[in-house]
Amino acid sequence: MGRLGSLAEVAGFGALNVDKLFLVDRIPARDEEGFVIDVKIAPGGSAANTIVGLSRLGVKTVFVGKVGSDSEGEFLLCDLRNEGVDVSSVKVSEGRSGCAMVFVDPSGHRAILVDPGVNDEVDFEEINVEALSAEAIHMTSFVCKSSDKPFEAQKKLATFFDTVSLDPGTLYAERADVWELISKTTIFLPSVAEIEKITGADYRRGAEKVMAHGVKIVAVKLGEKGCYVTDGRKEFHIPALKVSVADTTGAGDAFNAGFLYAYLRGYDLDVCGVAGNYVAAKCVEKLGARDGLPSERDVEEYLSGL
Ligand SMILES: Nc1ncnc2c1ncn2[C@@H]1O[C@H](COP(=O)(O)OP(=O)(O)OP(=O)(O)O)[C@@H](O)[C@H]1O
Ligand SMILES: [Mg+2]
Structure with missing residues (x-):
């Protein structure tokens, strides 16, 4: 049981993507060819990864977003349901679901193509705000190539929640107007870059x-160096756990889940950073963004042994 009794519910709001990872013999240049050695398909999207992380930690979760009326959309919905996430605020609309195609060559070099699909059509007018009883909302970036509606929807929806956390990702970090969202944010969770x-x-x-x-709290992710957390009065540099790294995909999303879990439980700021590092370390030990995500019991045992 949490220190503050029952946990608040958290809504996630960001792009929903299917991650298609292609192991290729080489990443072809323009007018060149290569071939595919292996394919791995996994549900993804940064906010969804964090929401799944929170759900595994026993937090009640709901997702706000959009998938297409295709098999990928069904796959994404099914996966969220299996993880215990409320998907009643995920719209299914005509078109393609979001997809991130990652091409990796044998030396580990990557090329990524993102198809935002129907994610770019997310519209505030379609969100049933009354149905969202969550106390906190966690937001991550949308591509916003064909429309700026998702970004506008995030600015509007943020005003309905007591606690707004934001992981800008590289996409929002490049937007000059990201400050319009930052000024509505309670907990800011960027990487150092x-x-x-x-x-x-x-x-x-x-x-x-x-x-x-x-912004009330900032947690900066410092990769293998851990994190820096501050609330303006206190500041802590918290070193990462020493683990054998299999794959850092989704490490930042896992960190967000651990940090937000501990925050909702009423733990002190430094413990929130420790919990973020712990959940991220468990994630990087396994391949993929979600395989290593720990349970509430794992985290509580780790925190109680400090
Ligand atoms: N080599 C490592 N060993 C242990 N922990 C790590 C390592 N690399 C990353 N982490 C943990 O993962 C957290 C997030 O990693 P990172 O700083 O790379 O975030 P990010 O750049 O947002 O990642 P992402 O690519 O997932 O968005 C770090 O704060 C740290 O706790
Ligand atoms: Mg990140």
């Missing part, structure tokens, strides 16, 4: 800048 890009300052100074825009 993202906060430095957004603020034009080193990450500690960058954290001060976003807090000057109303």
Whole structure:
């Protein structure tokens, strides 16, 4: 049981994608050919990864988003349902579901093509805000190539929640208007490169800048160095766990799940950073973004042994 009794419900709001990972003999240049050695297909999307992480940690979760009326959409919905996520706010609409095609060659070099599909059609008018009883909302980026509706919807929906967490990802880190969303954010969860890009300052100074825009807590992900967390009064550098790394895909999303779980449980800021590092470490030990995500019991055991 949590320190504060029952856990608040968290809504996730971001792109829903099928991740198609192709192991290829080589990444072809223009007008060249290569061949596919192996294919792995997994449900993805940064916010969805974090929401699944929270659900495994016993948090009640709901997802807001859109999938296409294709087999990929059915696959994404099925997977979220199996993870215990409420999908009643995921719209199914005519068109293709979002898809991220990742091509990896034997030396580990990658080329990525993202098809936003119907994600770009997410529209605030279609969201049944009254049906969302969640206390907190976690948001991540949309591609917003063909329409800016998803970004506008996120700005509007943010105003309905007490706690708004935002992982900008590289896509939003490159938008000058990301500040319009940051100013509605309570917990900001960027990587070091993202906060430095957004603020034009080193990450500690960058954290001060976003807090000057109303953000209450900043947790900067520092890769193998762990994380930096601050609430403007206290600050902590928390080293990462020493683990054998299989694959860092989704490490940042897993970190967000651990951090938000501990925050909702009422743990102190430094413990939130420790929990984020722990969930991320469990994730990087396994292949893929979700295979290693731990249970509530694992995290509580780890935190109680500190
Ligand atoms: N080599 C590692 N060993 C242990 N933990 C790691 C390692 N790399 C990353 N982590 C953990 O994962 C967290 C997130 O990683 P990172 O800083 O790379 O985030 P990110 O850039 O947002 O990742 P993503 O590509 O998933 O968006 C780190 O804060 C740390 O806790
Ligand atoms: Mg990230």
